[in-house]
Amino acid sequence: MLKFLIISLVILSGVFLPLIAQTTPSELIVEGRWVNPPSHDPGIPSEIYHKNMPAVEYQDATVPPQPPVRMCAEWEPAVSVLIRYPLGLPWDLVEDLAQDVHVTCLVSSSNYSSAQSQFTSHGISPSQVDFVITNTDTYWTRDYGPWFVFDGQDAMGISDHVYNRTYRVDDDQSNWYLAPDLGVELWKTDLRHTGGNFMCDGHGVGMSSDDVYNYSFNSTITQDSVNNLMNAYWGIYTYHAFPDPLGSYIDHIDCYAKFLNEEKIVVITNGVDDYNLNQVANQISGLTSCFGGNYQVVRLHCPDNHDAAYVNCLIINSFVYLPLTGYYDEDTAAIHFYERELPGYIVKGYQDYSFEPTDAIHCRTKAIYDPGMLYVDVNPHVDTADLKVKALVHDYNGMGVKTDSVFLVWRFSGDSLFTNYELMDQISGFPDSFQAYLPLPVSEETLSVDYYVFAADNSGRHSTDPYTAPGGYYNVDYEVMGIEEGTEHIVPPERIAIFQQNDKLVFRSSAGLHNIEKISIMDITGRIRSEINRHLLATGGNIIVLDLDRLDLTSGIYLITVRSDQNNYTDKINIIR
Template sequence: MNNSIISLLTISIFVLTFQRGVTQDMKEADAWKYMHMLSADEMNRRNEIGKYFQATAPPASPVESLAEFEPMSGVLIRYPSELRFNLLAEITRKDTLIVLLPEDSGSSEKMFWNAIQLYEFDKTRIKMLTGKSNSHWTRDYGPMFIAGKDSIGIVDFIYNRISWGRILDDSIPCYIAKKLKFPYYAMDVVHTGGNYMSDGFGVAASSDIVYSESLTNGLTKEQVDQKMKAYLGIHTYHVVKDPNNTYIDHIDCWGKFLDVDKILIRSVPVTHPQYNKIEAVADYFKNQKSSWGNNYQVFRVYTPNDEPYTNSFIMNKRVFVPVMNGEWDDEALQSYKNAMPGYEVSGFLDSWGSTDALHCRVHEVADKQMVRIKHIPIRGAQGDKTDFTFEATIKAYSGKPLKSDSVLVFYKTDFGLWKSAKMQHTDGDIYLVQLPAFNKNQVVQYYIYAADQSGKRATLPIVGAAAPFAFATSDVFTGIKPTVASCETKVYPNPVRDWLNIEFNDDLISKEISIEIYSVSGQKMEHIEKSGESRIKISMENLSDGIYYIIVTHANKAESFKIIKKNF
């Protein structure tokens, strides 16, 4: 047999054996190594959590916890990993894969390079780190990142699995800080990354195990909140009861911040035993103010069989979603596309569990030289104004100054061409520009761009012109408040080109339903009345590109949805 064929067969057998064999080897060892839970020994040694942890002084104020959807430089995994190589290869297509290897004289590194030969990795985007760890859940024990006055830093915490079995895992944030040269801070709060999400503005959310587990280390709720503010800049901490009723109580098993004012929460059929608790937490967030001043837009993803669709991972302009090769996968991906227009959304199949999927096994690493843009968007109907002020806080963390001619607002009205206006530096990191009033009954779309002298650049929104901020120069439509898809009604796709689908749950099929489409200026474009149908298709071909509002009325209840018509 040809030697090259023999080599190829050998590699193929090795890869298949390795990807399945790691799991089997783990199963034959201790169950906790492949189950996302405490071992029996760890349960008996919970009093040792935090025993060897050395807290540091908090960082100088002000600081802000970075959101997952902010600029990142790479993805941290531990190898051997419970992740398929096609996913890891896809990460390297645009971003850096940081591989944490055990200290074994290079044998694991050789194994890794051999194992990936059949996959399309960009090997220039792979960075190897050698350090001791116990498990592959880098999300749970990996570092939290903060933006300080002059640098991006790492905040460590007491890993809530740090009993006798996983002391090495708890050392990883300090190790990453040293290897990648981040400033390092350590707070003595018992926590885990899978139970933490933040919005980049000082708002965060977790389930209440952050309180109960820190109490075992002698901290009250008030002390936990104080430390979260001192180390992470969290001034508003949404700590809620976990609605899933599982052993793990991690927020990423049922919810996820998608943007400053967007949160995705799983939904289940009314017959599901956790239906009431899941709906209660969704209602809670619907009634909370985001850092942008509006109530959270609560998006839903259907998980009737406890699919782990919320356990996704955002990396710059891409979203990696765990899928199950089931009937609800396409709908789950569409839920993300509706909520995150402009992002590249992809599904990845693996042996995911409802409490252990993609997000649990990866961790973002912040870009310590990022250009960071913060801005409160101008949104909705603005009425009659003589001018519009666009203001942003922009910081170049490379140490190089921003280019004075490269801090811009790009804007356009209705369907015109993009124009730009230079933002002026005023004080500190504040930049602004004032534009004269636009014509009435127009839609203004805009995004902010900044570049520094090191070559770093950024846009806000991060996807820029693909999904800009938008507002209307009219107050005709202020009576309509866009909401998001509920369990009763789904509207997709968004953006839409030709046909808009409106789906109803079984309870509404027999009811009379009224559908109205309005332009952003308040002009009624369509009125449809239907009954006895589970899905209605509406042609959008004759409508101009822009923003529209869909008003669905049924049983004396009105729901409104905002969509974008775009000729792609």
């Protein structure tokens, strides 16, 4: 409780405001936490706040990043989480962030010693946290913190907005101190914005509540001009804005919706604003995603009467950090929701007295992305014409993709392990583009395939899409696609599909396997492990099946060459026994 609360009221412009005498930080902060945290929004008419706040001297806008510009999606590879001290987060969450990812903490020079002491006392080592010395007004790093983009030269930097809470001068200026600490460039736009009212898919599609067009400065130019500035500074070429369905004081989209991936968006229900929320959900489901299909909208119940903020979670690397309410059944349902919708992610839950439906973990954290990330991007819509999977694999570190280490990894649905590694071909003329083919069904049990793409580069990084593979993966249902067992015409005739099915090694070709002379199997050391000559092969159809036990192959990667009287076909496969 504040020690110096003065009961008297002053009438200012017809509004009654409580006066609070000066209070030192030590009286407001206990063990690094605000004991009486401020509201996310002051709840005071903005014109009154503006009258009583000092004038803001903003840094001049800079030229935008060199195009093409790409803004990072929330789920892309990150190296740290940005928070602020004094904290607005429970210590058990901060400890996990430091252990699971890394923490970058904004702190003033006057609080630096206290921050060091508190982090150490909670078991966080100096190697797990970086402190950036700068003044801040609040702990909402989501709102004023960095928006990371890659420019046309593959350089990651901060493309900074003017924080729409213009009276929070130190918050708005903090990125000018953060950028040099991270060693990245900062570009500045005149646009007013706030991170809690923005989400994007990493492909140039952004979404907000439509209050963005009412922010100061933004309201003085046309909506097209606002959108054009977003395109220039953030690479956002498609921008969707929705009426705030909650009718709340804050109008932030992260209070009711969230991208889970490029095609899936969660929209909450809360038992109070469901009519408006359903309107937004229906509107989103009718929009086209970056991959050409409509968005899949999934719903998550966040009971208003229990202050649930389940959508205001942080997704980073392979973790979901979820605010909980203490109501067991509802919390458990929310955890199961994210485990179901984001397979492979580890979901961790946290309670805190300061969490509200409009202000929880997402509002108070911000990812710092890997400037040298290996970016793997798969369009999950497989064409029935050829079952081809295409992937963009780009090394932002500039050290080069290992073209012999880009694999389409798959299994027939129902198999416990991914046992098939198809080396993806680099597409001629497009050095970042790779392709490979999924297998045709060979029986009624093989009418569905799970897959992901794995890649490695010369920096030592490796990555997958989906990010949490093999826990997360894409699926192709051949029956839904109209492909049946025995379908032949969709596979290029020069291709031979080679894959493991239980204890068998299967070869399949739509052109037939009539002219096979020899099959050679070589391990990664270059030693020939097995050679099967024509007279031992049951050729004549479209399938050859070999017994792995008779081939005496153990687990490992093998190079298989199929020699015919016309040409040779070579592929890699990963055998798992």
